[in-house]
Amino acid sequence: MNAPLPAHLQPLLDPRPVPPAMIDALKARFGDRCSTALAVREQHGRDESPFDVPPPDVVVYCDSTDEVAAVVKLADAHAVPVIPYGAGSSLEGHLLAVQGGVSIDLSRMNRILSIQPEDLTVTVQAGVTRMQLNNEIRHTGLFFPIDPGADASLGGMSATRASGTNAVRYGTMRENVLALTVVTASGEVIHTGTRARKSSAGYDLTRLMVGSEGTLGVMTEITLKLFPQPEAVMAAVCSFPTIADAVQTTIEVIQMGVPIARCELLDGNAVKAVNRHDKLSLRESPMLLMEFHGTPAGVKEQIETVEQIAGEHQGLAFEWAETPEERTRLWTARHHAYLSGLQLKPGCRAVTTDTCVPISRLAECLLDTVAEVDESGLPYFIVGHVGDGNFHVAYLIDPNIPAERETAERLNHQLVQRALQLDGTCTGEHGIGLHKMEFLVSEAGAGAVDMMRTVKRALDPKNIMNPGKIFAG
Amino acid sequence: MNAPLPAHLQPLLDPRPVPPAMIDALKARFGDRCSTALAVREQHGRDESPFDVPPPDVVVYCDSTDEVAAVVKLADAHAVPVIPYGAGSSLEGHLLAVQGGVSIDLSRMNRILSIQPEDLTVTVQAGVTRMQLNNEIRHTGLFFPIDPGADASLGGMSATRASGTNAVRYGTMRENVLALTVVTASGEVIHTGTRARKSSAGYDLTRLMVGSEGTLGVMTEITLKLFPQPEAVMAAVCSFPTIADAVQTTIEVIQMGVPIARCELLDGNAVKAVNRHDKLSLRESPMLLMEFHGTPAGVKEQIETVEQIAGEHQGLAFEWAETPEERTRLWTARHHAYLSGLQLKPGCRAVTTDTCVPISRLAECLLDTVAEVDESGLPYFIVGHVGDGNFHVAYLIDPNIPAERETAERLNHQLVQRALQLDGTCTGEHGIGLHKMEFLVSEAGAGAVDMMRTVKRALDPKNIMNPGKIFAG
Numbered sequence: 001m002n003a004p005l006p007a008h009l010q011p012l013l014d015p016r017p018v019p020p021a022m023i024d025a026l027k028a029r030f031g032d033r034c035s036t037a038l039a040v041r042e043q044h045g046r047d048e049s050p051f052d053v054p055p056p057d058v059v060v061y062c063d064s065t066d067e068v069a070a071v072v073k074l075a076d077a078h079a080v081p082v083i084p085y086g087a088g089s090s091l092e093g094h095l096l097a098v099q100g101g102v103s104i105d106l107s108r109m110n111r112i113l114s115i116q117p118e119d120l121t122v123t124v125q126a127g128v129t130r131m132q133l134n135n136e137i138r139h140t141g142l143f144f145p146i147d148p149g150a151d152a153s154l155g156g157m158s159a160t161r162a163s164g165t166n167a168v169r170y171g172t173m174r175e176n177v178l179a180l181t182v183v184t185a186s187g188e189v190i191h192t193g194t195r196a197r198k199s200s201a202g203y204d205l206t207r208l209m210v211g212s213e214g215t216l217g218v219m220t221e222i223t224l225k226l227f228p229q230p231e232a233v234m235a236a237v238c239s240f241p242t243i244a245d246a247v248q249t250t251i252e253v254i255q256m257g258v259p260i261a262r263c264e265l266l267d268g269n270a271v272k273a274v275n276r277h278d279k280l281s282l283r284e285s286p287m288l289l290m291e292f293h294g295t296p297a298g299v300k301e302q303i304e305t306v307e308q309i310a311g312e313h314q315g316l317a318f319e320w321a322e323t324p325e326e327r328t329r330l331w332t333a334r335h336h337a338y339l340s341g342l343q344l345k346p347g348c349r350a351v352t353t354d355t356c357v358p359i360s361r362l363a364e365c366l367l368d369t370v371a372e373v374d375e376s377g378l379p380y381f382i383v384g385h386v387g388d389g390n391f392h393v394a395y396l397i398d399p400n401i402p403a404e405r406e407t408a409e410r411l412n413h414q415l416v417q418r419a420l421q422l423d424g425t426c427t428g429e430h431g432i433g434l435h436k437m438e439f440l441v442s443e444a445g446a447g448a449v450d451m452m453r454t455v456k457r458a459l460d461p462k463n464i465m466n467p468g469k470i471f472a473g
Numbered sequence: 474m475n476a477p478l479p480a481h482l483q484p485l486l487d488p489r490p491v492p493p494a495m496i497d498a499l500k501a502r503f504g505d506r507c508s509t510a511l512a513v514r515e516q517h518g519r520d521e522s523p524f525d526v527p528p529p530d531v532v533v534y535c536d537s538t539d540e541v542a543a544v545v546k547l548a549d550a551h552a553v554p555v556i557p558y559g560a561g562s563s564l565e566g567h568l569l570a571v572q573g574g575v576s577i578d579l580s581r582m583n584r585i586l587s588i589q590p591e592d593l594t595v596t597v598q599a600g601v602t603r604m605q606l607n608n609e610i611r612h613t614g615l616f617f618p619i620d621p622g623a624d625a626s627l628g629g630m631s632a633t634r635a636s637g638t639n640a641v642r643y644g645t646m647r648e649n650v651l652a653l654t655v656v657t658a659s660g661e662v663i664h665t666g667t668r669a670r671k672s673s674a675g676y677d678l679t680r681l682m683v684g685s686e687g688t689l690g691v692m693t694e695i696t697l698k699l700f701p702q703p704e705a706v707m708a709a710v711c712s713f714p715t716i717a718d719a720v721q722t723t724i725e726v727i728q729m730g731v732p733i734a735r736c737e738l739l740d741g742n743a744v745k746a747v748n749r750h751d752k753l754s755l756r757e758s759p760m761l762l763m764e765f766h767g768t769p770a771g772v773k774e775q776i777e778t779v780e781q782i783a784g785e786h787q788g789l790a791f792e793w794a795e796t797p798e799e800r801t802r803l804w805t806a807r808h809h810a811y812l813s814g815l816q817l818k819p820g821c822r823a824v825t826t827d828t829c830v831p832i833s834r835l836a837e838c839l840l841d842t843v844a845e846v847d848e849s850g851l852p853y854f855i856v857g858h859v860g861d862g863n864f865h866v867a868y869l870i871d872p873n874i875p876a877e878r879e880t881a882e883r884l885n886h887q888l889v890q891r892a893l894q895l896d897g898t899c900t901g902e903h904g905i906g907l908h909k910m911e912f913l914v915s916e917a918g919a920g921a922v923d924m925m926r927t928v929k930r931a932l933d934p935k936n937i938m939n940p941g942k943i944f945a946g
Contacts, residue, residue: 118728118833161673172671174680175648190920196829197861198645199898200634200684202905202913202943203925207647207680211673228730255591257701298771356669360591388670425672432675440675447663451932452676458931459924470675 002052002349003399005098009051009434012468015100018057022078026060026102029070033061033108044085044103048150049093049435050349050399056083056097061105065181065189065220071104072218072464073187079462084214086153087129090160091352092433094213098468104218106155112136113221121178121195123223126155133224142226145170145261148429149335155219160431161211165334168254168387169261169293170227172429177210181221185460195223208455213431214466216459230261230293234303235327236318238290238310239283243267243370243382245313246286247363250386252309254359258302262291262331263387267370269344270337270381277340278333283316288386289334291327334383341381341394348379348396351408355419356390356428365422366391369415376407390428416442432470440470475525475822476872478571482524482907485941488573491530495551499533499575502543506534506581517558517576521623522566522908523822523872529556529570534578538654538662538693544577545691545937546660552935557687559626560602563633564825565906567686571941577691579628585609586694594651594668596696599628606697615699618643618734621902622808628692633904634684638807641727641860642734642766643700645902650683654694658933668696681928686904687939689932703734703766707776708800709791711763711783712756716740716843716855718786719759720836723859725782727832731775735764736860740843742817743810743854750813751806756789761859762807764800807856811867814854818869821852824881828892829863829901838895839864842888849880863901889915905943913943 005013026034035041036058045055057080062068075082081101088095097103109125110132116122117140124133131151133144146157147164156162158180163172170176179193182205192205209219240246243265250263265288266274272284290306292299307318321327333340342350357365366384373380373393384391393415395408416426416439426432426439441449453471457463478486499507508514509531518528530553535541548555554574561568570576582598583605589595590613597606604624606617619630620637629635631653636645643649652666655678665678682692713719716738723736738761739747745757763779765772780791794800806813815823830838839857846853846866857864866888868881889899889912899905899912914922926944930936 116831116833118724119831120728121831161671161677163671167671171648174671174677175644184920184924188920190924191918192921194893194898194916195831195896196863196898196901197831198634198636198640198647198829198863198901200827200900200902200904201898201909201916202684202922203689203928204634204647204677204680204684205917205921205924207677208928211675211677216676251591255593295771295774297774298768301768301770354673356671358589358592358594358668358670360589390669390671423668425667425669425674427673428669428671429673431673436674443667443674444678445664447657447661448665448678449675451657451663451678454931455676455681455928458927 002050003405005051005053012098012472013053016080017100018080018102019078022074022080023058025074026058030060035059044105045095045097047088047090047093047095049091049096049433050351051093051096053096053098054100056103057100059103059105061108063108065183068104068183068218068220069187069189071102072183075102075464076186076462079464081464081467083466084155084159084218086127086156087151089150089152090156090433091430092435094160094431094433094469096434106153109220115140117142119195120226121223122226123221124154126220126222127153129153130157137226141229143229144224144226146173146176149338154222158210158219158222159213163385163429165262165264165385167385168263169259173210174207176225177206177222178225179223180206180209180219182209182217182219184217185465193223213433213469215456215469216465232296232299233291233293233327234299235291235321235330237282238288238315238318240286241314243286244363244367245315246288247366247386249288249310249313249315251359251362253306254387256305258305260290260302260306260387261293264289264334265382265384265386265391266337267382270341270383273340273344273381274333274337277336277343280333289330337383338394344381345379345396347398349399350394350396351412353393353412353415354427354430355415355424356388357419357422357424359389361422361424362386362389365418365424368418369393372414373411376411378404378407388428389424434469437471475523476878478524478526485571485945486526489553490573491553491575492551495547495553496531498547499531503533508532517578518568518570520561520563520566520568522564522569522906523824524566524569526569526571527573529576530573532576532578534581536581538656541577541656541691541693542660542662544575545656548575548937549659549935552937554937554940556939557628557632557691559600559629560624562623562625563629563906564903565908567633567904567906567942569907579626582693588613590615592668593699594696595699596694597627599626599693599695601627603627603630610699614702616702617697617699619646619649622811627695631683631692631695632686636858636902638735638737638858640858641736642732646683647680649698650679650695651698652696653679653682653692655682655690655692657690658935658938666696686906686942688929688942689938705769705772706764706766706800707772708764708794708803710755711761711788711791713759714787716759717836717840718788719761720839720859722761722783722786722788724832724835726779727860729778731778733763733775733779733860734766737762737807738855738857738859738864739810740855743814743856746813746817746854747806747810750809750816753806762803810856814867817854818852820871821869822872823867823869824885826866826885826888827900827903828888828897829861830892830895830897832862834895834897835859835862838892838897841891842866845887846884849884851877851880861901862897907942910944
């Protein structure tokens with residue numbers, strides 16, 4: 001059960017209904033692929049965020065960039081909102097139709113358009129998911145590393161500037177999107193970037209779009225960097241007596257410049273949750289879950305360095321996932337952490353944080369946060385892409401007890417303020433959406449947010465592209 | 474001797490003179506640091522591009538962000554242009570005052586503001602040059618890898634989205650700028666980004682500014698990523714009988730995923746030039762100049778792989794620069810290639826290209842280009858960051874012979890069209906400036922350029938920020 005939008009966000013609810021003439025036009029063009037059924041609309045009007053708002057007025061399943069452009073042209077003519085929909089896995093209310101409008105479902109745009117293995121690039125439609133992509137390119141010996149927990153669509157991942165467990169080595173969507181096809185707010189189709197690895201040709205529209213959360217245009221085709229599957233891969237878990245020891249190990253590994261591919265923290269609560277959910281028997285204390293990529297000799301060197309650092313911080317012996325199957329089991333469990341964690345408190349919802357700080361500040365940020373949440377008495381678990389300085393606290397609340405939500409929101413607020421004081425960001429990978437608008441102002445300052453808003457108003461003068469997200473109005 | 478602006482660019486010359494009242498106000502505030510002397514203005518009204526236009530009306534040497542903001546506020550009030558000036562080393566006419574105005578000289582803003590070695594970050598004023606930065610941080614064991622040929626300022630490098638010889642491994646300014654302080658067109662001071670390694674907090678204003686060539690704001694402070702100095706560094710040259718062999722070697726090295734740090738091509742002409750200029754005795758045939766970074770064992774592995782690939786393509790035995798001094802000598806010679814090359818034809822100017830293509834297309838792009846220039850009879854040399862698919866042909870022309878310039882421009886045009894057909898870009902690292910405006914339209918399409926122009930007009934409604942660059946009007 002979800003909660004209504006909190007009072008300070010209520011003014012965002014400002015419906016601009018899709019007029020019957022436009023619905024008729026959509027039905028004439030899209031037939032069965034245009035739906036006003038309540039169940040379909042409700043499915044498209046929510047994501048993993050905890051709020052309920054009225055659903056979009058209509059859902060259209062598009063098959064091509066031209067179809068998306070046709071929908072947006074109609075929306076422009078009628079000045080009604082459009083909200084791109086991929087896999088529905090965003091966390092910050094990106095999909096909530098606070099002003100009504102059209103949900104453009106891109107899940108049928110799930111074709112890999114071209115692979116250029118010799119250039120380490122691929123071009124996909126926006127509805128392709130990260131797992132689908134990796135399945136379909138496996139035969140090339142290449143892979144795409146960015147892996148948010150959910151099997152998100154690559155359009156959604158681009159829109160939120162997503163990352164995941166491999167970002168410490170391979171970067172985020174910011175570094176890995178080379179080029180885009182975008183439907184603009186007026187329904188024009190433009191192309192940004194090229195397949196060249198670098199360019200100084202004018203403004204970096206690709207990176208302006210990446211992270212724009214659907215508010216500047218609809219990304220319909222995406223060209224991505226790929227990487228050779230490493231010759232050797234080794235994954236290990238290492239348990240520590242305290243979170244402080246695990247974090248200090250991480251800090252030193254990064255500062256040494258070890259090219260570790262994944263460096264994930266699970267606190268004791270998170271380990272307990274994945275043990276239950278995935279039938280594992282990991283030691284239920286703070287744990288680093290690590291992966292090393294390279295040549296056999298290179299991986300061996302990395303491991304020796306990290307084992308030595310971990311040993312200096314009371315790390316127990318590394319336990320190895322020797323086979324690909326064991327590795328997959330371990331990382332699948334890690335990717336289940338969110339769902340597993342929810343089962344720690346039946347019927348709960350999670351309020352999830354996403355701060356990211358410079359690595360030297362990670363211990364301070366994380367340990368003060370743990371002390372605060374311990375004191376609050378709320379159940380919680382922590383997972384973190386700690387190699388990046390990014391971690392998530394999930395506060396587990398009973399949605400029927402307002403006091404629990406208030407406590408979680410207060411803790412989140414305190415954590416964000418702390419991260420900002422430590423030169424960090426309120427969101428490492430989830431985006432602003434509905435939930436973090438006021439944090440964005442604290443972080444970037446009114447002047448920078450004004451500049452964002454000026455860009456938004458110039459590129460979307462009727463405010464039809466996913467309105468009410470990132471900033472109000 | 475430079476040439477006048479070509480006919481098709483003449484309409485850009487549209488002076489908006491700085492009124493006497495504003496000059497008086499600048500002199501009152503800046504005293505000796507405000508100059509209207511012709512020699513000073515002329516020095517600030519040119520760069521490495523081959524065109525002469527009238528100089529800016531006044532030059533102001535700023536010491537702080539607040540001073541830059543004060544100049545821009547005055548320029549805004551009087552609606553006159555401002556052009557940020559760093560080291561004067563840009564290649565595409567970025568500094569040419571086609572509409573007159575104020576040159577803001579940032580070279581006195583040359584302080585390193587803070588170093589955080591434990592986070593691998595540094596914050597500098599925009600006038601710090603890349604060599605100064607590396608000298609001042611050497612004691613930390615860290616370095617900043619981006620190295621255009623000139624000792625450019627980090628502000629200028631950010632403005633042109635520069636790269637250089639290390640980009641194949643460490644990325645370009647796009648990947649290495651974390652945060653900025655920017656003076657906007659209205660003279661406000663804003664901050665973009667944070668020191669966190671990743672963020673999803675709103676539009677990526679940092680990357681909108683990087684590569685904007687002074688047209689959206691003046692970058693005054695820059696936070697950069699740093700890298701640990703590698704434990705082992707090995708540099709080698711390998712000569713090949715043909716450019717085709719050298720390029721095919723490069724392609725295979727990149728496709729294998731070898732983390733080579735530098736992979737530079739010099740054609741026989743370029744080798745001859747650096748031999749003369751830097752008193753070296755390199756074999757005067759096509760050559761790859763390579764550098765390997767890593768642990769001793771890792772470097773050894775990389776070298777074995779690359780030696781094997783080179784051997785399959787008629788590469789001669791690697792010659793090693795064993796000591797740091799020898800390496801410095803070799804890379805200094807490489808960085809002198811442009812100046813050395815000019816001496817191949819006394820009194821000449823160079824018309825320089827900057828295309829970048831996907832690596833699989835590099836051989837086709839480069840070899841067809843060589844055939845064309847050989848047929849033209851113009852002297853030339855080629856250097857290339859071929860690991861990125863980026864190379865520069867320098868056509869050596871007598872500025873007093875219009876036919877030579879026309880030939881060079883025709884060859885450049887043909888090369889750009891070829892690169893675009895091969896999914897590449899007209900500029901890998903130099904920027905658009907005055908020279909490549911029509912190439913930008915060919916590359917990005919009218920729709921994307923319109924989007925850039927819309928952003929420009931929204932953020933700089935009086936068109937005072939380096940007007941007439943990237944796009945006309």
